[in-house]
Amino acid sequence: METPLPKATQKRQVTAIIILLLLWEVGGAVIKYSVLEERHSGSFVANLAKDLGLGLGELASRGARILSKGNKQHLQVEHKSGNLLLKEKLDREELCGDMDPCILHFQVLLKNPVQFIQGELQLQDVNDHAPEFLENEILLKISESSHTGAAFPLKIAQDLDVGSNTVQNYTISTNFHFHLFTRNRSDGRKYPELVLAKELDREEQPELRLTLTALDGGSPPKTGTSQVLIMVLDINDNAPEFARQLYEVQIPENSPIGSLVITVSARDLDAGTHGELSYSFFQSSNQVIQAFEINTVTGDIRLKKMLDFEEIRSYRMEIEASDGGGLSGKCTVAIEVTDVNDNAPELTMSLLMNDIPENTPDTVVAIFGISDPDAGDNGKMMCYIQDHLPFLLKISVENFYTLVTEGALDRESRAEYNITITVTDMGTPRLKTEHNITVLVSDVNDNAPAFTQTSY
Structure with a gap:
């Protein structure tokens, strides 16, 4: 005949079974919260105890903890009140860059008994950045033979904010020869385009200076400006043309500095200085300029620094080929960074x-x-x-x-x-x-x- 287990032992066994059942009974629901960026540490997010259906003091008795990937703690729980608070001031641009929406994932761990609850904190953007041009002056060389209605793309302004808080419109200072049109790019960004309204005459006015202004969607809007210098050139009737409009290439993230990524090539039917080409980046971000360099004569694009797949997985840039007469042609280079097990x-x-x-x-x-x-x-x-x-x-x-x-x-x-x-x-x-x-x-x-x- 078996001797019955003591009551204390039976109680421990029952407790262990309950713990295991709760451990594996991980809820499929996700608790979701939203908060504006730049709020101070300790700001209220939600009452976690109420949202989890727990009574006052249960968060403390069950040893509630907030877990985040990589031990980066953005939230903290106040056991006494059951409130979920910000642990630090959060910068959406620092945490998510241009990714929208900005979602921070976390888990709520209840230790006694063990239970996981998945959570998401959406960080909403505030208009804390003004549009900014990478260059204080944009140089355009336009032939005096250009017809009215001709369009000339200008370099865009960058704004770290997203949604309606990023660049929404551009304006140009008052002048007789040009008006400005704002176009939408395929990636959602807006870029300015000068449209010729009155023909140019180099002998009458060899250059024009205009002020380009970028406005975001804030209230009131924040602005950034750049000077546009237009040099009026004599006739050059052939613009450079690239062999391909789109170049696509893959490169491993462990490629050494100086590695050749790709060579772009354009031709110009004109002779003399009007047919001599120079290659350069056009409308490129800081990320592109920091990572790549282009040979102005050969069109070779090479690495300036080591790439990191985990940081940036692809680059897209526009290359401009300009001839000696001020005309230019453009192509797009799409670079995909491939992962290595590093x-x-x-x-x-x-x-x-x-x-x-x-x-x-x-x-x-x-x-x-x-x-x-x-x-x-x-x-x-x-x-x-x-x-x-x-x-x-x-x-x-x-x-x-x-x-x-x-x-x-x-x-x-x-x-x-x-x-x-x-x-x-x-x-x-x-x-x-x-x-x-x-x-x-x-x-x-x-x-x-x-x-x-x-x-x-």
Whole structure:
């Protein structure tokens, strides 16, 4: 006949089972919040306890924590009130760049019992940046033979804000020869275009100076200006033409500085200085200018700095070929950066129990997350521990794992375990990260005294 388990042991077993059930009962719903950028640290976001259906004080009793990728904590929970607050002032442009919407993902971890809730914080833009031209002066060379209605694209202004807070319109100072038209690009940005309203006469006026103004959609709008210098040229009746309108190329992110990316080529049917070509970037961002350089004579585009796939995955630039007479032709170069396996997986420990009582099966030992910024197979990961240990790894939510005891531990048989958690990616070559933890088995009174002899 089996001896019934003590009530305390039965209670611990029931508690462990409840913990496991709650651990795997990860809700599919996502709590979503929205807040304006640049709000001060400690600003109210929402009442987390109310949104989770918890009573006053339950967040504290259940050990609520906010988890974010890479240990970057943007939020904090106030256990007493149940409020979710900003931990620091958030800059949307710093966190998301030109990505819109700007979504920061986080998780709510309730430790007792263990439960995960997924969360999203949308960071809304405020109009805290003014339009800015990369150059204080834009030079245009326009032939005096240009007909009315001819259009001349101008370089765009950049604005770190998004949506209606970015550049919405352009204006030009009053003059007799040109009016301005604002066009929409395929990527959603707007660019200015000068349209000739009255024919030019170089002998009458060899150059014009105008002021180009960019306005964003704020109220009141913020502005930025650049001077437009128009040089009126004698007749040159053939503009340069590129062999292709679109050049596409792929380049690995580990390509050395100075590597040839691609060569663009244009031709001009004119002779003399009117047929001599010079290549340059046109309407290119700071990112393009910092990463690439172009040979003005040959059209070779080469690397100026090392690329990083995890930072920028593609570049798009316009190349201008200008002849000696002031005419130009343009083409587009699209560069795709290909990934190499240059990032080892990372492991972030969220919960670690170094001391586990014996005789308690299915006990949570650790909770951790893994991540790898690489793409494709280079970013796919697998996680494992050594064989022949009484522990199991279980996945909780995507890239979050829980380490639990496989069965009841026996301190009298073994009082300490050294566990190595290994995370490896699927790239070539495979990169891995190892994390070592030590688990001590604490004693419970499960052995009665025993004599060494049955009789003396």
